[in-house]
Amino acid sequence: MAADCIFCKIAAGEIPAEKIYEDDKILAFLDLKPSSRGHALVIHKFHTADFASTPDGILNEIVPAVKRIAAGIMKATGAAGFNLTTNNGPAAGQVVFHLHFHIIPRYAGDGLKLFPQHESEKSKRQMLAEEIKKNLA
Numbered sequence: 001m002a003a004d005c006i007f008c009k010i011a012a013g014e015i016p017a018e019k020i021y022e023d024d025k026i027l028a029f030l031d032l033k034p035s036s037r038g039h040a041l042v043i044h045k046f047h048t049a050d051f052a053s054t055p056d057g058i059l060n061e062i063v064p065a066v067k068r069i070a071a072g073i074m075k076a077t078g079a080a081g082f083n084l085t086t087n088n089g090p091a092a093g094q095v096v097f098h099l100h101f102h103i104i105p106r107y108a109g110d111g112l113k114l115f116p117q118h119e120s121e122k123s124k125r126q127m128l129a130e131e132i133k134k135n136l137a
């Protein structure tokens with residue numbers, strides 16, 4: 001447990017939340033300010049700040065749980081789909097620095113636009129792809 005981490009405090013029962021799933025490692029609860037009905041957050045009880053700094057072993061435990069919880073949310077809400085996101089770093093809008101996955105249920109015609117898209121030039125895409133490939137370990 002990390003001091004002053006709001007999600008560790010929820011996991012420890014020190015701050016209330018609308019819990020929807022809990023086991024010895026994983027906790028899921030409804031987002032306080034939902035983007036859609038049923039918007040939930042899934043955390044691992046092992047504190048890590050963000051996705052990039054989380055060991056693979058922890059990710060291997062949380063991802064199947066996210067899948068199972070998303071299926072339950074879909075059934076309960078009647079949603080037609082869902083967006084799965086994690087904000088990694090302040091530039092990406094992360095404000096709570098305990099890894100969490102957002103499950104955002106989507107409803108037909110809800111008009112929610114999460115990721116605006118832009119045109120790009122093929123030559124720039126190719127150069128960027130090469131640069132990224134070089135930097136992959």
Ligand code: AMP
Nearest residue numbers: 017030031032033087093094095096097
């Ligand atoms: P982010 O770090 O950008 O992924 O955003 C953190 C998310 O946590 C936001 O969607 C908040 O609405 C949500 N949140 C913050 N505090 C609580 C809380 N006490 N209970 C439930 N959700 C929370």
Ligand code: ZN
Nearest residue numbers: 005008047098
């Ligand atoms: Zn924490």
